[in-house]
Amino acid sequence: MKFNNIQSCHLGPEISPEQFIPEHFFLFLLKGSMVSYDGYRYYDMKPGDYCIARKNHLVRYTKHKDNGQFEKVIITFDEDFLKKFLDRHPYHAEPTDNTDSFLFIQEDKLIHNFVHSLEPYYNGAEQLDDIFVDIKREELLMILLKNHPGLKDIFFNFNVPHKIDLEYFMNQHFKFNISMERFAFMTGRSLSTFKREFKAIFNTSPGKWLMKKRLDEAYFLLDKEHRKPTDIYIDLGFEDLSHFSFAFKKKFGVPPSEVVKLKG
Template identity: 80%
Template sequence: MKFNNIQSCHLGPEISPEQFIPEHFFLYLLNGSMISYDGYKHYKMQAGDYCIARKNHLVRYTKHKEDGLFEKVLITFDEAFLRKFLKRHPYHIEPTDNTDSFLFINEDKLIQNFIHSLEPYYNGTEQLDDAFSDVKREELLIILLKNNPDLANIFFNFNTPHKIDLESFMNHNFKFNISLERFAFMTGRSLSTFKREFKTIFNTSPGKWLMDKRLQEAYFLLDKENKKPTDIYVDLGFEDLSHFSYVFKKQYGFSPAQLNKKTMP
């Protein structure tokens, strides 16, 4: 399904720019493609795909344009909206062992027609107010639950993350550039408890450990995998190349580019 001369459409609260999904959202790709990685699995989306991105998951996105375009429909199902919905439409909730960060949705006529109904808001001929935005979000949620009843166990689970193994989680997710508060939340701890237990396990502070761990990984990728500094700094949680180069040189006595030249065949 394609539209001409459209813009991306977004309904609901804004999604955080962090590599952390704070609220569930429905995503439909109109143009382009996207590969997401949650530390465990890669998820590939092509134009025409539908999926649900799950809250309280760490992810990294790589977006690819098609004919210079990356366009999407993004509809947020925030907790406040979901709680109101659940009061009007009660569902029986059961625990689920599904841990995927992205759940792909099969296309059907109801979803197709829903996407078509948003077309006036893509081309700018109509404006969505907050009340109508909630109506459209409720319509989509009813469609999704009609076709995929098990989604209720995910959408209406309002529990916070439970306390998990801190050492295993950090060793698996150190590349994600999120705040210590987010790391604490994801491991089911308060910030003070997180810092205290981290010190006991790793015998150093979270900030120093994260920096050392990322730089060790950078050294390996440059030295053994012949990666370029420009290809790895973002994936390792550094916000810009100059800062990465500065802290790398401070740690090892030479810049990433100098090590890269030594190891190039």
């Protein structure tokens, strides 16, 4: 189905650009494609796909434009909004063993018509007029719960992450560029407990371990897979190329570009 007159828009609180999803959000891809990775699996998203991105998950995105365009509809279901919704529409959430970071939603007439219904509310930018935001968010939430009743166990679970295997989690997620506070929260620990247990397991501090782990992985990618420094530094959790190059040379004695040349 075509959405030729729909443009990118965002309803609700803005989603942080970091690799941690702080609130649930509905995502509909209009143009372009996207591959997301959460440390365990990849999620491929194409134009016309709908999904729910789940809060308290780590996700890294790779976006691909189509003729220079990447357009999407994002509708945030933040905790404050969801709790107010529950005051008017009581639901009881049950524990769920679903750990997927993205839940894909099959298109039906209600979802399709909802997306089309956003068009008249545009104020000329990517944001809808504030007066309509919560009305449209509530409409979408009711559609989703009608079509997929099990989503109540996702949306209305306000518990913080439970304590999980720290060593396994860190080895799966060391490439993600988030703060120590986020790592602690994701593993169900206070920051002080996280640091103490981390030192007991790895015999070093989280910061030193992350740097070594990322640089060792960088050397492997450059030396064995002949990757370019410019292609790997972001995926390894470094914010800029100069920081990556400085840290790499400090550890290995040569800049990353020299490792590639030696194997060229």
